[in-house]
Structure formats: C-alpha cells, structure tokens
Amino acid sequence: MVDPVAPARLQIDLAALVKNWKALNALSGCAGAAVKANAYGLGAEEVSKALYEAGCRNFFVANWNEAHQLRDIIAQNMISVLNGIDDDNIEFARAHRFKPVLNTPKQIGLWRDNDGGLCDVMLDSGINRLGISEDQLDDTLFRGLDIDIAMSHLACADEDRYYNDAQRKSYDKMRAIVKSKRSSLANSAGIMLGPDYHYDLSRPGLALYGGIARDELRPYIKPVISIKCRILQTRMMRKGQGIGYNSTYICPKDMVVATASLGYADGYLRNFSSAGLLSKGFARFETLKLPIIGRISMDLITIDTRESEDISEGDWIEIAYNLQKSSSATGLSQYELLTNLGDRFQRNYR
Ligand SMILES: *Cc1c(COP(=O)(O)O)cnc(C)c1O
Secondary structure (H helix, E strand, C coil): CCCCCCCEEEEECHHHHHHHHHHHHHHHCCECEECHHHHHCCCHHHHHHHHHHHCCCCEEECCHHHHHHCCCCCCHHHEEECCCCCHHHHHHHHHCCCEEEECCHHHHHHHHHCCCCCEEEEEECCCCCCCEEHHHCCCCCCCCCCEEEEECCCCCCCCCCHHHHHHHHHHHHHHCCCCCCEEECCCHHHHCCCHHHCCCEECCCHHHHCCCCCHHHHHHCCCCEEEEEEEEEEEEECCCCEECHHHCEECCCCEEEEEECCCHHHCCCHHHCCECCECCCEEEECCEEEEEECCCCCCCEEEECCCCCCCCCCCEEEECCCHHHHHHHHCCCHHHHHHCCCCCCEEEEC
C-alpha cells in the first residue's frame, strides 16, 4: 500500500528540544516540562518521550484526557493535571495515579473524600485565575492530604514588574502554611528572574519549544520547529492585476507569483496576510527570502518569487517561522503561533 504524501510538513527537532530542556534545567536547578495542549502543538507523546529520556521527571498537562494520552509513556505519578479534579473525572482519577493539581476547597474536599493519594496544589499568589488564595488558606484546609508540589504561577514573568516580587512574597507566606514535599513557581520567563524564583522545580513550556519568553533566554534557546510546504502552481502576473481573495495585493509590476500548499486551516492564520504591498510573512527558497503576498486562504498562500527562475511547480519551500519575529509581525503570541499548528501537517521528528 502506498500512503498519500502531505503537502505541508512540520519538522520537529527533538535534539534541539532536549538541548533547550537541559539548558533550562541547568539554569533553574531542576526543570519539569509543560506538555499541555499536545506539547504546544508539537506532539505530546514524542516530546514527552524525548524529555523523559533526557532526564525530565515532572510533566504538566491541562486535563485528564491529556494525562491519559501519556499513560504508557510516563509514570503516572510524574504527571500533574493542572486544571484539577471534578465530579466527572474522580472515577478515572481513582483508577490511575496521576496527580491532580487541587485548585479549590471543593476539589480538596473531593480528593480527601475519595482517599485520593498523592496530589499537587495550586496557590494563587496574584494571577487570580486558578488556585487557593491567601485569604482562603488556614492550617486545616489541607489536613490529611499527601502533597507533592505546592506551586504557584506568575502573571507578569515576561515583564520587569514589582508584581513578580509581590507574588513571590505571597507565595512564600502560603508555603509556610502548606506542608508539601516540593515548591515550584517559575514558568519559562520566570526562570530568568533569577535564583529566588527557582525553588525545587521550574515548569517551562514555551522555551522548550523554541519560544523566547524573555530576551535573556535567547542565548540558551534553539529553534525547534520548521515548516515546509509545496509550490502547486506558478503564474505570470501583469502590473495592476490583483491576487487572492478581495484582491488585496495589486501587482506593482509584472511578476511571477507562486501558489503554495499552506493556509489558515493549518494554523498559518490570516494575520500573516500582507497589508497592501507590505508583507508580514516570508518564505525561503535556497538563499532567497520571498514575501508572502495577498490574503492567506484556507489551504493556500501566494508568494512573490522575486524573479527567481529556479522556483517551479513541485518545489518545497520553507516558511519563515521565527516565533519572536512572527509574533511582532502578526500580533499573535508565540504561544498561539505554536498551538495553532494543525493536524494537517505531516509531523516529522528528527
Ligand atoms: C502553561 C503553564 C506553564 C508553562 O508556561 P510557559 O510560559 O509556557 O513556560 C507553567 N505553569 C503553569 C501552571 C502553566 O499553566
């Protein structure tokens, strides 16, 4: 049997991923890995396996489905479920040994009433999203629980704000009350706030996958993904003709335009459409940097070939996907640029 060949490829460099984790592990003393949302779109199973083999022993997912997906790859007591436990999942949780991150008094009660076993807890030190806040905390709240990690999460770690320090102080106050085996505060950006933020364990996500959460990370972090797609057609355009939906790009001269197999259904969103003649996305072919012009369609993009005679139907081109640069060009966050990447890509792991 012959399988069809996908017209767009997402190359994932697991060696670069492992290097990034090792760098973050060295910077913070001990790093876990946030592998929620299918490891930010890169493939939770492959990513978790590579990180486990490199020595990572703490994995963070958002929900029980994501934990379940990793059940045969990672020991269950190394996986923390950030969104916590609810009535619907207590039976599943009892049958497995994943750790819920208990976020509310109700979740704590549910876990205790069901003799849950080892768990983590989230202390809300000021992001005001999930977790037990300072005013809810008393000596009795966690009584009888076997708590591995008492964690908290920073709201502004990518900025230099007094708020980081304030959160750390609030976290320290709460930690003194909660009896846990380990403490954990920093995400990718938080690691670069310095040793005061490292505690027993850091929880990077974005930086593992090549994201630059703070400029200070740049020397340590390598790109992990690259995108390739195929030229489906080339066309000679005349000055004054429009390209794509709504003809938003009017050719300023005679030019050869190539149409390639990538679109917003793959996660290459319309934010990459050119603003008139001004391009926000680029393709690379050999040494050429080629502007992406006109609207991004569902399955197609159009490219200025810059008078290169070498580009023709069937060629593979690379799409520029530097997360920091693409983020500032499109207004999408580096997190969105990763997690949008869709199922239609053939994911190739190296
Ligand atoms: C997503 C998440 C992380 C990872 O954050 P990055 O900014 O991607 O490093 C860490 N901790 C918690 C609680 C999270 O939800």
